[in-house]
Amino acid sequence: MSVHEHKKLLEELGVDVERHAKMMEMGYEGYKNQFMSQTNRPKAMEYFDWFMSEVQGQRIAEINELRKNKKPAIGAFCIFVPEELIVGAGGACFGLCGGSPATIADAETELPRNICPLIKSAYGFKLQKTCAYTQSADFIYGETTCEAKKKTWELLNKHHPVKVMNIPHMKREKDLKMWKEELSEFKEHMEEITKKPLTFEEMKNGVKIVNEKRLALQRLDELRSMNGSDVIPISAKDALFITQISFLDDPVRFTQKLNELCDELEQRVKENNSVYKKDTPRLMVLGTPFALPNWKLHTAVETSGGAIVNEESCIGHRYYKDNVNMEEIKDEDSLMEKLLQKYSSVDCACFTPNTPRIDKILKMYKDRKLDGVIYYSLSFCHTYNVEAKLVTDALEKENIPCLVIESDYSPEDAGQIKTRVEAFLESINFKNMKKN
Amino acid sequence: MSVHEHKKLLEELGVDVERHAKMMEMGYEGYKNQFMSQTNRPKAMEYFDWFMSEVQGQRIAEINELRKNKKPAIGAFCIFVPEELIVGAGGACFGLCGGSPATIADAETELPRNICPLIKSAYGFKLQKTCAYTQSADFIYGETTCEAKKKTWELLNKHHPVKVMNIPHMKREKDLKMWKEELSEFKEHMEEITKKPLTFEEMKNGVKIVNEKRLALQRLDELRSMNGSDVIPISAKDALFITQISFLDDPVRFTQKLNELCDELEQRVKENNSVYKKDTPRLMVLGTPFALPNWKLHTAVETSGGAIVNEESCIGHRYYKDNVNMEEIKDEDSLMEKLLQKYSSVDCACFTPNTPRIDKILKMYKDRKLDGVIYYSLSFCHTYNVEAKLVTDALEKENIPCLVIESDYSPEDAGQIKTRVEAFLESINFKNMKKN
Numbered sequence: 001m002s003v004h005e006h007k008k009l010l011e012e013l014g015v016d017v018e019r020h021a022k023m024m025e026m027g028y029e030g031y032k033n034q035f036m037s038q039t040n041r042p043k044a045m046e047y048f049d050w051f052m053s054e055v056q057g058q059r060i061a062e063i064n065e066l067r068k069n070k071k072p073a074i075g076a077f078c079i080f081v082p083e084e085l086i087v088g089a090g091g092a093c094f095g096l097c098g099g100s101p102a103t104i105a106d107a108e109t110e111l112p113r114n115i116c117p118l119i120k121s122a123y124g125f126k127l128q129k130t131c132a133y134t135q136s137a138d139f140i141y142g143e144t145t146c147e148a149k150k151k152t153w154e155l156l157n158k159h160h161p162v163k164v165m166n167i168p169h170m171k172r173e174k175d176l177k178m179w180k181e182e183l184s185e186f187k188e189h190m191e192e193i194t195k196k197p198l199t200f201e202e203m204k205n206g207v208k209i210v211n212e213k214r215l216a217l218q219r220l221d222e223l224r225s226m227n228g229s230d231v232i233p234i235s236a237k238d239a240l241f242i243t244q245i246s247f248l249d250d251p252v253r254f255t256q257k258l259n260e261l262c263d264e265l266e267q268r269v270k271e272n273n274s275v276y277k278k279d280t281p282r283l284m285v286l287g288t289p290f291a292l293p294n295w296k297l298h299t300a301v302e303t304s305g306g307a308i309v310n311e312e313s314c315i316g317h318r319y320y321k322d323n324v325n326m327e328e329i330k331d332e333d334s335l336m337e338k339l340l341q342k343y344s345s346v347d348c349a350c351f352t353p354n355t356p357r358i359d360k361i362l363k364m365y366k367d368r369k370l371d372g373v374i375y376y377s378l379s380f381c382h383t384y385n386v387e388a389k390l391v392t393d394a395l396e397k398e399n400i401p402c403l404v405i406e407s408d409y410s411p412e413d414a415g416q417i418k419t420r421v422e423a424f425l426e427s428i429n430f431k432n433m434k435k436n
Numbered sequence: 437m438s439v440h441e442h443k444k445l446l447e448e449l450g451v452d453v454e455r456h457a458k459m460m461e462m463g464y465e466g467y468k469n470q471f472m473s474q475t476n477r478p479k480a481m482e483y484f485d486w487f488m489s490e491v492q493g494q495r496i497a498e499i500n501e502l503r504k505n506k507k508p509a510i511g512a513f514c515i516f517v518p519e520e521l522i523v524g525a526g527g528a529c530f531g532l533c534g535g536s537p538a539t540i541a542d543a544e545t546e547l548p549r550n551i552c553p554l555i556k557s558a559y560g561f562k563l564q565k566t567c568a569y570t571q572s573a574d575f576i577y578g579e580t581t582c583e584a585k586k587k588t589w590e591l592l593n594k595h596h597p598v599k600v601m602n603i604p605h606m607k608r609e610k611d612l613k614m615w616k617e618e619l620s621e622f623k624e625h626m627e628e629i630t631k632k633p634l635t636f637e638e639m640k641n642g643v644k645i646v647n648e649k650r651l652a653l654q655r656l657d658e659l660r661s662m663n664g665s666d667v668i669p670i671s672a673k674d675a676l677f678i679t680q681i682s683f684l685d686d687p688v689r690f691t692q693k694l695n696e697l698c699d700e701l702e703q704r705v706k707e708n709n710s711v712y713k714k715d716t717p718r719l720m721v722l723g724t725p726f727a728l729p730n731w732k733l734h735t736a737v738e739t740s741g742g743a744i745v746n747e748e749s750c751i752g753h754r755y756y757k758d759n760v761n762m763e764e765i766k767d768e769d770s771l772m773e774k775l776l777q778k779y780s781s782v783d784c785a786c787f788t789p790n791t792p793r794i795d796k797i798l799k800m801y802k803d804r805k806l807d808g809v810i811y812y813s814l815s816f817c818h819t820y821n822v823e824a825k826l827v828t829d830a831l832e833k834e835n836i837p838c839l840v841i842e843s844d845y846s847p848e849d850a851g852q853i854k855t856r857v858e859a860f861l862e863s864i865n866f867k868n869m870k871k872n
Contacts (some may be wrong), residue, residue: 111843112821114550144605147583150788153820164788166611169580169601174617177590178610352600353587380816385548386587 002057002060003132005016009061009217013135029294038235040275042377044261047236047375051245053294054242056377060132063092067136072193073215076139077122077245078145079319079346080167087251088206089198095247095315096140097131098122099291101409110155114375115148115217116378117408123152126159132158133248138193145350146383169350180340200332207324207335213251216258217243217320221254223265225282225309225368232282233268234261236308237298243315244292278305281371281428283307286361286391288378289314292407297376300418306425310368312361313376318346332419349383355389358394365400371428372401374421379408393430402429438493439568445497448569449773459538459616460492463729474712475670480673480697487681491630491728495684496568499528502724503572508627511573513558513682514581515755515782516603521623523687524642525634528616531683531751532576534558535727536656545718546591551584552814553844554727559588560593568608570596571685576631577622579603582819599625604797605786616776631843632682638770643760643771648764650685652694653679659701661718661745661804669704669716671711672695672744673734680728707753712743717807717864719743722797722827724814730845733812742861748797749812754782785819793823794830801836807864810836810857815844 003010003017003024005382010017029051029241051059060355067073072091074081103124104117110127111120125131134140139161142153153162165182187198224232244260246254268274283306284299285297289417290313301308310317322345329335337425347357365373375391377384403424407413439446439453439460446453467488487495488859503509510517519529525647533539539560540553546563547556561567570576575597576648578589589598601618604611623634660668660675678697684688704710719742726749737744746753758781765771783793801809811827813820824840839860844848 056606071509074551110825112818112824113820114816115818128832135487144788146488146818147786148822149817150605151785154789155825166606168602169586174614178614186458298760301566350583353590379549382548382551382582382584382816382818383587386551386584386591388548389591 002054005059006061009064010132011134013060014129015063015132015135016129017120019128020056020132020401022131024379025102027100027252027267028053029168030295031295034299035237035241036240037294038275038415042234042264043165043262044257047257048242048245051175051249052241053188055248056132059250060136062250063094063133066090066332067138070194071189073136073138075134075140076120077140077149078344079314080143080145080165081141082183082186083251084206084210084324084339084344085183085190085198085203086293088202088204088207089190090202091194092189092250092276094133094135095291096122096134097125097292099294099409100125101411102410103128103130111343114347114380115152115383116146118220118289119148121154121291123156126156139163141165142191145348146381148380153157154160160330167350169352171344174227176344179344180336183336183339183343186290194197195311199333203332203335204326204329207326207329207339209251209255211323211326213246213255213258214320214323216255216262217246219262220258220265220394221310221317221320222267223262225370227269229269229272230278230282230308231269231272231274231370232280232309233265233273236302240290240295240298240311240316241292243311243319244290244320246300247315248292260280279432280305280307281432282309282369282375284310284312284364284368284370285316285376285386286312288381288384289316291315296407296409296411296414297374297405297417300414301374302433304418304422304425306421308374309370310364312364314348317364318348332434349387354387358391361391362394362398365398371432372403372424374424375402375405377404379406401431403426437551438490442493443507445500446568447570448530449496449500449568450565450683451568451712452565453636455489455564456568456658458494458621459536459566463536465841466487466674466729470735471673471677474674475734476565477674478697478700480668480693480700483693483696484674484678488677491681491684492568496572496688498686499530499569499572502526502528502576502723503557509572509574511570511576513554513576514584515580515750516579516581516624516779516784517577518619519621519687520646520760521626521639522642523645524638524640525626526628527626527630527636528686530569530573531727532558532570532573533561533728534684535730535845536561537847539564539566540845549818550818553587553669554590554725554814555584557727557845559592562592565708574868575599575625575714577625581784582817584861601812603786603859605788607780607787612776612780615780616772619772619775636771639764639768640724643762643765645687645691647680647759647762649691649694649742651664652691652698652758653682653697656701657693657746657756658752659698659705661806663705663710666714667705667708668720668743669701669709669718669725670685672738673731675749676726676734676752677728678729679747679755682872683751684728692826715743715868716743717868718745718805719757720746720748720800720804720806720809721747721812722809723812723824724817724820725752732847733853734843734851736850736857737810737861740854740858740861744855745806746800748800750784753800754776754784759781769793771837772865785823790823794827797827798830798834801834804848807868808839808860810838810860811838811840811841813842814854815842835843837867
């Protein structure tokens with residue numbers, strides 16, 4: 001862990017360096033125990049292990065080096081933030097810390113207890129000043145996808161600059177028109193930081209870089225679950241971790257390193273080298289995001305004899321499934337139009353209706369030759385929680401096994417989740433046995 | 437109770453008549469015990485007592501008589517539904533049942549447990565078919581003010597026709613422009629029922645009738661708490677009940693009967709006839725709606741020696757505080773503009789930011805010479821729950837005593853609420869004693 005080497009910078013950022021160092025050390029210990037102890041890991045995971053050791057060290061130094069050169073550093077909580085524009089401006093877009101229970105008690109001094117743990121965790125990191133990403137953000141870019149976040153921005157704004165993007169909850173033509181205006185407004189907010197206009201060429205370059213990152217993540221998805229064999233060449237936890245850090249790392253380096261890993265995974269598929277035993281049930285997780293270091297569900301499944309081969313999650317497939325069509329970009333307006341097309345393809349449960357999500361889930365299930373799905377919802381996330389009924393009804397019609405889990409970040413229910421996952425896997429194994 | 441007399445009609449509406457009759461009898465027993473046992477009640481409460489006995493009897497017959505004559509009957513869950521247009525068309529706009537715990541277990545077969553009890557209760561009434569209002573609605577007019585409702589419409593639509601009004605969450609000029617379009621769309625939905633265009637004169641007449649209803653409710657508010665004396669001429673429960681049935685009764689009759697009551701209350705003020713002892717602490721309740729028969733908080737306060745003289749609630753002041761400016765109505769467009777002005781003055785916590793609400797609360801506190809406020813939030817109502825922090829911070833700055841209560845409909849926490857209310861009132865009495 002290199003946070004100590006960057007003590008001076010962290011202090012300048014207002015980080016509570018002692019508390020931060022302790023938390024990071026504990027986090028890294030957790031990572032080593034849960035990740036580096038895995039057997040038969042791809043060699044190219046070394047880079048990602050290194051990144052974890054530098055997640056609040058060198059990466060923070062890199063981001064602040066950009067800031068020194070008047071490049072924007074924008075913190076986000078949602079996949080609706082047009083990172084293409086930030087990357088185009090030569091800046092850094094990063095997901096803010098929000099996956100740890102360690103900050104929730106602090107947040108609950110100002111926020112209600114019964115809202116989503118992700119929001120509380122993130123808010124607590126700001127109050128504690130123990131997230132160097134939050135401290136490095138020129139502004140936090142909030143959005144209106146869920147009401148607890150929407151209202152929390154009003155409070156968070158008292159502690160850190162926050163700008164809000166108004167994401168509509170329907171996708172009628174007039175809603176999309178307003179959404180496009182929000183994209184342009186975002187560009188203006190960023191230009192206030194950089195003090196110069198973002199050019200069309202820069203924007204196009206940003207789209208290109210982020211498209212390549214998404215392509216690499218799509219490649220990883222394909223290698224995990226659609227590689228023409230039943231080999232699963234990488235563990236669920238490793239794949240999830242890679243997706244988690246896709247929100248933090250420099251996109252060009254990340255893409256290169258992920259493609260190197262994918263090359264190795266391709267080789268593994270050819271060599272029939274799976275990290276799971278033959279006939280391990282193949283699962284997909286549906287629902288809400290897994291913010292770093294929320295690995296609870298993946299740990300429960302992997303220690304119970306199951307394999308997760310896809311996360312239909314905001315930190316997962318929902319994030320990387322669509323690319324921006326570059327061929328039709330002629331000028332700034334068409335670029336914004338194509339960005340809008342990409343972002344409005346996100347099937348967040350905040351939309352009403354959100355029926356394309358259900359068709360997508362059924363298709364994903366078939367394409368990946370799965371054995372079952374887990375619908376995972378963060379506690380008190382009303383939109384995904386209510387939509388669960390529509391999804392599970394559709395799954396039931398197709399006789400697809402589904403386990404619904406709602407959980408916060410507390411370690412208390414880990415045992416209960418594991419028990420439920422074990423029973424679920426047993427029922428799948430029994431079903432598969434009868435089939436064969 | 438007259439539900440038995442209307443058995444045939446109720447059956448035709450698809451009501452589960454036996455279960456319905458039992459529930460209504462229990463509800464009426466509860467009303468008799470809690471309301472009709474009060475001493476020194478205004479004589480004009482007789483009408484409202486009668487209404488309660490006919491709430492799911494004669495009133496349902498009246499609504500269905502209108503329907504026979506092709507008049508619209510629209511069920512609503514929110515004060516954003518432009519009832520002026522429904523009343524103008526000669527139809528009935530009514531709040532749907534949603535204040536009882538008796539239907540929640542049924543709702544939880546399809547909805548998550550941890551969403552607002554109002555939504556679950558209302559959904560359960562539909563599943564049980566034990567609300568004759570729901571059964572009488574040509575369609576239910578949902579809106580997007582809260583995400584649990586927004587997503588529940590997708591499920592409810594499988595059981596009853598639902599149309600959705602997209603209420604924006606900001607009040608920028610472009611948001612208001614879209615909102616105005618929603619008002620026009622609503623008119624079109626209604627014309628689909630009536631099969632004829634709603635005329636400008638009809639619309640204006642609807643505005644006039646509903647304005648008069650709101651004026652009568654404003655008069656009641658003034659007589660409760662701004663009558664120039666410390667006399668409180670009507671109990672909190674009676675006043676709340678009147679507001680609750682303002683969502684159900686025929687507006688012309690209701691207005692007439694409420695004005696008769698107000699005449700009597702005026703007389704009481706002159707005669708120094710208060711229903712509370714001298715120096716009873718005067719409280720205001722802030723927050724979320726009290727749907728019939730949710731009287732839990734009012735009962736707790738009144739049996740603990742306190743008086744509630746205003747509900748800053750959707751079933752309360754937020755509903756009747758603004759009237760539609762008729763003087764500036766020249767044509768349909770200006771009518772819609774004035775309707776928009778009225779509805780966009782609603783300071784629901786769904787808006788971001790919603791700062792005018794705080795200034796209003798401070799003004800209401802002073803105008804009514806209050807001793808304290810109770811911030812009441814239905815469980816899992818994220819918007820009001822998060823906004824509570826902003827409100828209580830503002831109250832604290834002004835040294836205004838505030839008690840925050842979050843509760844669902846279960847009777848289980850009634851004792852705990854009473855204990856907290858008692859302690860709160862004691863602290864207010866102590867403060868007042870020191871002041872004198």
